Amino acid sequence: MSMHEIPWREGLLAERRGDAMAYEAFLRDFAASMRRIVAMRLRRLRLTADEAEDVVQEVLIAVHARRAEWDAGRPLVPWLNAIARYKTIDAVRRLRRQARGRVDLSEEEWSAIFVAEESGREHHAMDVESLIVVLPPGQQAAVRAVAIEGASHREAADRLGTTEGALRVTLHRSLKRLMAAVRQGDGQ
Amino acid sequence: MTRHAAGGRSPGTDELVRRLAREAGHAASRGPPRNLVFAGFVAAALGASVLVVLAMIGARADLPAIAGSWILLFKVTGMLLLAVGGLRLVRAAMTPGTEPHPISALAPAAVFLALSAVLDRSGVPPAGARPLLSALLCLGGITLAALPALGLTLLAMRRGIPTRLGRAGLYAGLLAGAIGALAYTLACVNDGAAFVALWYPLAVLTVAGIGAALGPRALAW
Numbered sequence: 001m002s003m004h005e006i007p008w009r010e011g012l013l014a015e016r017r018g019d020a021m022a023y024e025a026f027l028r029d030f031a032a033s034m035r036r037i038v039a040m041r042l043r044r045l046r047l048t049a050d051e052a053e054d055v056v057q058e059v060l061i062a063v064h065a066r067r068a069e070w071d072a073g074r075p076l077v078p079w080l081n082a083i084a085r086y087k088t089i090d091a092v093r094r095l096r097r098q099a100r101g102r103v104d105l106s107e108e109e110w111s112a113i114f115v116a117e118e119s120g121r122e123h124h125a126m127d128v129e130s131l132i133v134v135l136p137p138g139q140q141a142a143v144r145a146v147a148i149e150g151a152s153h154r155e156a157a158d159r160l161g162t163t164e165g166a167l168r169v170t171l172h173r174s175l176k177r178l179m180a181a182v183r184q185g186d187g188q
Numbered sequence: 189m190t191r192h193a194a195g196g197r198s199p200g201t202d203e204l205v206r207r208l209a210r211e212a213g214h215a216a217s218r219g220p221p222r223n224l225v226f227a228g229f230v231a232a233a234l235g236a237s238v239l240v241v242l243a244m245i246g247a248r249a250d251l252p253a254i255a256g257s258w259i260l261l262f263k264v265t266g267m268l269l270l271a272v273g274g275l276r277l278v279r280a281a282m283t284p285g286t287e288p289h290p291i292s293a294l295a296p297a298a299v300f301l302a303l304s305a306v307l308d309r310s311g312v313p314p315a316g317a318r319p320l321l322s323a324l325l326c327l328g329g330i331t332l333a334a335l336p337a338l339g340l341t342l343l344a345m346r347r348g349i350p351t352r353l354g355r356a357g358l359y360a361g362l363l364a365g366a367i368g369a370l371a372y373t374l375a376c377v378n379d380g381a382a383f384v385a386l387w388y389p390l391a392v393l394t395v396a397g398i399g400a401a402l403g404p405r406a407l408a409w
Contacts, residue, residue: 018213027205057204064208066349068215069222071283078285086284086351090408 002077004033009076012067027060034059034084045092046165055091062087099169132174134181139174142167222347229344230275233337233364237371240333245325245375259379262304266384267370269297270392274363278341281356282348288359297366305385312380316387322378323387329375330391331398334361334368338399341367342406350407357403358396365392 011026034056042052062083070079129148132140145156146167157167219225241247254260273293280288305314316322341360350356369388378384 015212016215020209020212023212024205024209027208031201031205053201057201060201060204060208064211069349074283075285079283080285082284082351083349 001075004029005075005077008080009072012070012076013072015067027064030063030080031056031060037084038088042088042092045095046163046169047092047095048169051095054095055088058091059084059087131178131181135174135177139170139177142170143174146171225347226279226344229340230363230367233340233367234371236336236340237333237368238374240336240368241329241371241375244332245329247374248377251374260373262381263373263376263384263388264370266297266301266304267366267373267388269300270294270389271363271366271370273297274359274366277359278345278356278363281352281359282345282350284349284351288355290359294362301381301385301389304381308381308385310380310382312378312383314380314382314386316378316380316383322383326372326376326378326383326387327391327394330365330368330372330388331394332368333371334364334391334395335398337367338364338395338402340364342399342402345407346409349409350403353404353407354400355403356407358400360403361396361399362392364399365395368392368395 008026008030011022011029014022015026035052038047038052038055042055047055063080066083070076129144132143135143141160142156145151145159146153151159153164153167153171157164160167162170248254251260273296276293277288277290280286313319316326338361341364342357345356345360369392372388376384
């Protein structure tokens with residue numbers, strides 16, 4: 001039997017009595033446990049911390065929504081495990097689909113933003129430099145390597161000591177941030 | 189990237205936990221008991237299958253005469269055993285943390301049908317009184333009769349918490365197939381045990397295959 005069985009069972013039974021404090025304690029404890037499992041099991045999928053946290057939240061919501069269906073005469077932990085497994089697989093499938101769309105899109109978006117302009121390379125580089133100051137250093141380095149120095153994703157990843165996939169994600173993040181910055185600038 | 193490093197709490201999750209905790213004691217458990225609703229779905233599935241068989245083929249002419257005889261009782265017993273096994277599997281598949289045991293659930297029906305086939309003295313060949321036609325009619329009739337039952341079984345399972353959807357769909361198909369076959373006994377004129385032991389389970393497996401294919405989409409939540 002899992003060491004969580006007794007405290008978690010008490011937490012869910014307390015919920016049925018309307019004890020929000022005990023239920024909140026259970027949810028926190030369960031979330032912490034899920035966070036560790038997701039981090040451990042899904043490490044090779046290279047989920048970002050935000051994505052891993054999304055998975056944890058989806059499991060929490062699923063358990064919360066179905067909590068009345070747990071039969072108190074049965075062990076709780078296997079019940080939670082089955083739901084967590086289902087929702088995690090579901091979330092990972094969705095994240096994979098998103099990642100595919102994200103990688104497909106980013107190349108075109110990048111070329112549209114940085115290469116379309118036929119102005120001189122110096123001018124172009126200055127524009128980019130002035131734009132990317134809003135980015136954290138890691139993202140700046142990635143953008144500089146790809147957009148200014150024209151390195152391929154592979155080369156840039158090697159130079160920055162990361163993987164191609166991680167670099168693409170970083171580029172995507174910076175793009176999102178840059179677009180947000182531009183939009184904000186327009187609004188003012 | 190490591191805005192909240194491993195082990196650290198996310199502010200979003202904290203907020204979510206607080207919001208969920210405020211709903212303590214308000215779980216939606218209104219309405220009739222779950223088991224009663226499930227039983228209602230199974231009864232409706234049997235009713236629907238019987239209606240399909242009666243509308244499509246009609247009861248066999250001598251049904252009143254054989255109603256209490258072993259000829260009919262044998263088929264009904266075999267399919268009832270199969271349905272009970274399917275029922276056990278379906279119940280397990282819609283309850284998280286409960287392992288379905290297909291071998292022990294299906295063993296009674298399998299043993300009963302196999303023994304009956306071995307001891308068969310009816311003289312009807314396994315391929316039926318009119319080979320091919322009998323078999324095709326049996327396969328098609330049971331499958332068609334089982335389709336509405338499959339729909340209702342999947343609906344009933346959606347009210348539970350299936351977590352392995354392909355497998356859950358397969359078991360739904362097994363149950364629906366057994367229900368369809370049970371209904372088909374009203375119309376089936378092939379009384380050989382070997383025929384029944386061969387073609388009925390094949391038809392049930394066909395429906396189980398359909399269920400397994402539909403499961404991942406029909407049961408997702």
